Amino acid sequence: MRAVDLIRRKRDSGELTREEIEQLIAAYTAGGIPDYQMSAWLMAVVLRGMTRPEIAALTEAMLHSGSVLDFSYLPSRKVDKHSTGGVGDKTSLVIAPIVAAGGLKVPMISGRGLGHSGGTLDKLESIPGFNVNLPLDEFRRVLATCGCSLIGQTAEIAPADKKIYALRDVTGTVESPALICASIMSKKLAEGIDALVLDVKTGSGAFMKNIEDAANLAELLVETGKRMGKKVVALITDMNQPLGCTAGNAMEVAECIEVLGGAGPTDLRELCLELAAWMFLLGERVKTLDEGKKLSADLIASGLAREKFREIVGLQGGDVGVVDDPGRLARAKHSFVVTSPLAGYIASIQCEQLGVAGVVLGGGREKKEDKIDPAVGLEFHKRIGDAVERGEPLCALHYNADTRLVEARSLAETAYRIEPEKPKTVPPLIYRVIGA
Ligand code: URA
Numbered sequence: 001m002r003a004v005d006l007i008r009r010k011r012d013s014g015e016l017t018r019e020e021i022e023q024l025i026a027a028y029t030a031g032g033i034p035d036y037q038m039s040a041w042l043m044a045v046v047l048r049g050m051t052r053p054e055i056a057a058l059t060e061a062m063l064h065s066g067s068v069l070d071f072s073y074l075p076s077r078k079v080d081k082h083s084t085g086g087v088g089d090k091t092s093l094v095i096a097p098i099v100a101a102g103g104l105k106v107p108m109i110s111g112r113g114l115g116h117s118g119g120t121l122d123k124l125e126s127i128p129g130f131n132v133n134l135p136l137d138e139f140r141r142v143l144a145t146c147g148c149s150l151i152g153q154t155a156e157i158a159p160a161d162k163k164i165y166a167l168r169d170v171t172g173t174v175e176s177p178a179l180i181c182a183s184i185m186s187k188k189l190a191e192g193i194d195a196l197v198l199d200v201k202t203g204s205g206a207f208m209k210n211i212e213d214a215a216n217l218a219e220l221l222v223e224t225g226k227r228m229g230k231k232v233v234a235l236i237t238d239m240n241q242p243l244g245c246t247a248g249n250a251m252e253v254a255e256c257i258e259v260l261g262g263a264g265p266t267d268l269r270e271l272c273l274e275l276a277a278w279m280f281l282l283g284e285r286v287k288t289l290d291e292g293k294k295l296s297a298d299l300i301a302s303g304l305a306r307e308k309f310r311e312i313v314g315l316q317g318g319d320v321g322v323v324d325d326p327g328r329l330a331r332a333k334h335s336f337v338v339t340s341p342l343a344g345y346i347a348s349i350q351c352e353q354l355g356v357a358g359v360v361l362g363g364g365r366e367k368k369e370d371k372i373d374p375a376v377g378l379e380f381h382k383r384i385g386d387a388v389e390r391g392e393p394l395c396a397l398h399y400n401a402d403t404r405l406v407e408a409r410s411l412a413e414t415a416y417r418i419e420p421e422k423p424k425t426v427p428p429l430i431y432r433v434i435g436a
Helices: 003-011 018-029 035-048 052-063 092-101 120-124 136-146 159-169 177-189 211-227 249-260 266-282 289-301 304-315 351-363 405-413
Strands: 079-083 106-110 148-152 195-202 231-238 334-339 344-349 377-380 393-399 416-419 430-434
Touching: 003 018, 003 035, 018 052, 018 159, 035 159, 035 177, 052 159, 052 177, 052 211, 079 092, 079 106, 079 177, 079 266, 092 106, 092 120, 092 148, 092 249, 092 266, 092 289, 092 304, 106 120, 106 136, 106 177, 120 148, 120 249, 136 148, 136 304, 148 304, 159 177, 177 211, 195 211, 195 266, 211 231, 211 430, 231 266, 249 266, 249 304, 249 377, 266 289, 289 304, 334 405, 351 377, 351 393, 351 405, 393 405
Parallel strands: 079 195, 106 148, 195 231
Antiparallel strands: 231 430, 334 393, 344 416, 377 393
């Protein structure tokens, strides 16, 4: 196999065989193919797409680039959730402790920020000491002890995705249903889970900008999971505006602690309750979705979910004091408030621009080796449909280094469209459920 031949074939809209895909992935994972050739092939996939057999072969090649875990020795069902990514999308940190507190096991292998979207691992690492790089033995021990562990891909878990994900992040090759499907499902199928809830985002801050593309991706993900014998549903949820009131690693952790404490923004709380309810339902812990929602709300109200979060943080080496006092998290030295140039109503938000504003301030990566500043973030004061006065704050940028503040300001200032009339509709939180 010559990588250049596979790149040219995909460039010309040709189809690769299962064997060719297996060889390509194995060679890249082993270091036998350079990043520039893999990048070229990934771009060809973004532009030309992949057939269903190619996607199945890619997912399985990436899954089998490492070990597939088996937790069948642990009592109770193993369930997980995964989101395709967005701005302020922080539900994992709330849902994982709720579901573990409810008696199911949550072996969660997550990703880092990708493009303009944040990642669970980067958020968790803003908790001082929190180790997302547990070796597998330790992952197993934490999971058996408290019912949940949140880690990144180890060298053993879907190492092909780990390498390819980092490359896609910085080569403009994220937005491909085939690549997203293979990336998500190779990690998730390696976790030894029985069931998976997928949160497929759509809108201006999602990788899938329109609902039909999101539905196609959701169907692809559900079909792949079911073919591998898992119970899977996908919720298509809104990302036309940030989820909750913050985007930025430490700020999002603080917001999740608020939700676990029974407060926090309504949209974030509602989506967490819904996703956790689906996990309880697929994990056969409850018989109906309503029962699942009630159980989730009760676990928050009783403090058990928050307690579970504290236990996870402690077992993974993090500062548990953060759970009682989020003021211990990193805080940016400077803020800039973006105000409304006119009075009216928020008609729409260019949500991706807000995510990029956070990245250019240092809250995300533009190159694989970039270091993230956990304190960087955005705080959102207005949502679609809200009334706004001239000069009223729309959002605030929190930063330490001002080298690219001008760029971030311009992105945030132009992200809001303000109209004199109140919009007739505001985006719903959830559009559809696929695979139920
Ligand atoms: N999340 C992933 O794990 N992979 C993607 O490609 C996109 C979102």
